[in-house]
Amino acid sequence: MDVVMYEVHVKGFSKLLPGVPEELRGSYAGLAHPTSIAHFKRLGVTTLSLLPVHYCIDEPHLAERGLHNYWGYNTLGFFCPDPRWAKAEHRNDPTAVTAEFRQMVNALHAAGLEVVLDVVYNHTPEGNEFGPTLSFRGLDNITWYRLAADDKGRYENLTGCGNTVRCSQPRVAQFVLDSLRYWVADMGVDGFRFDLAPVLGRTRQGYDSNAAFFTALRQDPVLAGVHLIAEPWDAAYDGYQVGRFPGRFLEWNDKFRDAVRGYWLGAGAGVGRGEFARRFMASSDVFHHGQRLPTASVNFVAVHDGFTLADLTSYSTKHNQANGEDNRDGRDGELAANFGAEGPTDDAAVNATRQRVRHALLATLLLAQGTPMLCAGDEIANSQGGNNNAYCQDNATTWLNWEQADFRMTELVAQLLALRASEPLLRHPRWFASGPGDACIAWYAPSGHEMTPHDWHDAGQRAFGAQLREAGASAPRLMIVFNPDAEPLPFLLCNGPWQLVLDSSGESAAPLVLAGQPLNVPARSLLVLRHP
Template sequence: RLDGLGLVNYWGYNTLGFFCPDPRLSTTPHDTGAARREFRAMVGQLHAAGLEVVIDVVFNHTAEGNEDGPTLSMRGLDNAMWYRLQQDDRSQYDNSTGCGNTVDLSQPRVMQFVLDCLRHWVGEMGVDGFRFDLATVLGRTAQGFDPQAPFFGALAQDPLLARARLIAEPWDVGYGGYQLGRFPGRWLEWNDRFRDGMRQFWLTRTVDRAEFARRLLASSDRFHHGTRSPLASVNHVVAHDGFTLRDLVSYRHKHNEANGEANNDGHNANYSVNCGAEGPTDDAAVNAERGRLARAMLATVLLAQGTPMLAAGDELGHGQQGNNNAYCQDNPISWIDWSSADAALAGFVARLTALRRELPALRQPRWLSDRPRADGRRDVEWLDPTGQPMTVARWHEAERRCLAAVIAPEHADAVLLVFNAEPRARQCVLPQGRWRCVLDSTDPAAAQRAIEGGTIEAPAQSVLVLVLRATG
């Protein structure tokens, strides 16, 4: 289909050679060994810079498609072993992936193949971990998803893979496919509740402050059980699929006409806004609001408890012309234009990441509690703009979109976070103490400043970060 439209499978989510890096990424794609050598060299350079390498892997389906697809590998070897078949008609595939077929990891030889592949990428290619596409498939049994499925146990027991980072996309499209929060303890999971909740809080204004707070503290309703820590929640508002951050605040509707499916592909529930004009505009007020909202959401991701994730290019202002399903666009729609990168936005993200590194209160490995400790303090205290503690009634005031959080865990300096998603500025009463504002998302280049008088103005659509000043 794509060939007939002059398009290509740009993302490559149709795996055939599971042990091979894509030769398109090599400087000499016709040299069969170049991609391998260059990949290993890249990993070495990233490690030297202090960065881990996690690769996206697809073991839920293969490139052979549905029952009528091409026979390229697994189908010809042992169709009934490699693929999950429908119980009432063994000639038909179970399509829990939406891609035509579903790999059956309950089969010992299939599981061995996947484990061998993972060991290859860790042992031979040097990577540090994996993000598993449609990871619910990995734990599917005849009875449905099982967090104790053999594949998960094999990963935990393998001497090489037991140290690898494991990240799940915790769903597939089959029955019972949504499994957020149910993966084994060491796994991290993409948190779509955070993604959608933060979009709805900042953009469409369709969730209350209670939902915002729940997601900001790593979604304990999903992850606070067993041995799981807040770090299990991978917090993001944008990923590779869907709108980019720039498009999220520039388009109310998707614009996927270039994909050749009459704009019927891609998600419709994007919780996006255009701030008054659909797509690019010269209107200064519209562009200013878009900038405020984009920075507020970046700040929310990087200040939240859990594990933050940014999509490549969002820190540079990358857009895709409103296309929220650009898997087939190997052209300027998808390409990051480094020459037009938003240096100010990149600098703002750098400040946020530096703050996260400098302030341990923002990245706690244990769950925060609003109950008093032995010293009388709380790990977290939520306040409304008047400085009063949030009450049940206040949490669910639909029209109120401003609140503050004092994050003060044991053995960490207190941090005050102020979030104002309202279209107007709000005066906020500060807790007792000598506070210094170290970040204002509406003025990212502003210097740190001491706050006098016990109040601070939170500009419209803003995030503020304050720390206690040293006494004396």
């Protein structure tokens, strides 16, 4: 199955969703309501990646400000679904909360949808050595936490959260595996996305892809068939481990995010054709080793952490004042562009440009090789008002705004995923090659010739195209053309004829283009053509 992931918050998705009864909105039951399921099926996604649903508590600094940890990355109960996301009548009854969660999973499965949980085994809410004693610190501090080598009274902080769980300790590893098995065997989930995943493989010598925890995970029969997805970085000096996870792991690929943003948004000098092409083809320079496949690259443009897709094209800087940290929190350097106005505007030209770029970003994400991941709300142009770290905003900032939804985006996502499903070359299970008999890709300049080394290094030219050929075929099957520039351009096509099947800008008709004829490629657009 071609996995198409959809990262979603249980509450935020349905809290304001028309068609879901008021008493179910924002709950596990609301996420599995027929109205919610109809939206997922309309899009064509296959796998819901839920933000943390383990029992979570608020950090002291949030409680002091009257805020709450909405995202949930502060787990205290590793075998318990968070009662906050159950129906109001169930929240004080753990048995009812658990039953509602199971019913949600069953309903989603019945609709053909998988459920993946975002899990946090890298730290606990006990903070640093001055934090509260809530669980493991009071039970067996030296077993559960990584302590400084030169001072056992201090914690190693490889997570940015004050402490680091000692996953290399056998009893700790057993606890984590027991938790994972419980959520699969008893609750029915289909996989896990591991927050700050390098912590799982840390030994005293640093990160080790052959660490004992990974070996135990690989050998566990209950976990043998589930999705394993890594956030492949933590806060250690060697924290960036993209491409270095073992076996079945898929990995969030921030190189894809930055290249795609830089190419279409033109941040700084913009991203060149070579870097963009590598990321579009599943980052073989990162993942093509051992037995790993293109699907190892989890491609994304926006996720919960950072700007939404709409805000990425509406704000040049973050606006996190509501978080109470004087706008110091959140990621700088989002590679964003506002196209002439910061935030909402009545300028029709600015809004048209924003929409065009959003469409190109979505098309790139959903047609690239690898495993695509869409962030909930991006398919309706949902905004968080420029807040790129809304972890503590359990309010209209993070609840999807269905009243102002841009359903043109929804239709585009559905069209793109239908095209992806119908064309095996857009979800190829193996790496493209250049040998005879292999599925191949060839890159073309707008003048119609194959890209040369000079073309790849020409920073002044950014438009180009790719022809994809099936294994053993004498002619290419698909052509994808990219034009990130602000003006349309003629693109000379070879190996035709070609039938235009998708224009992300919505400008083009669908003519038959013969070989040797120029095709007018609209500004800031991605085109897909098929050999008739």
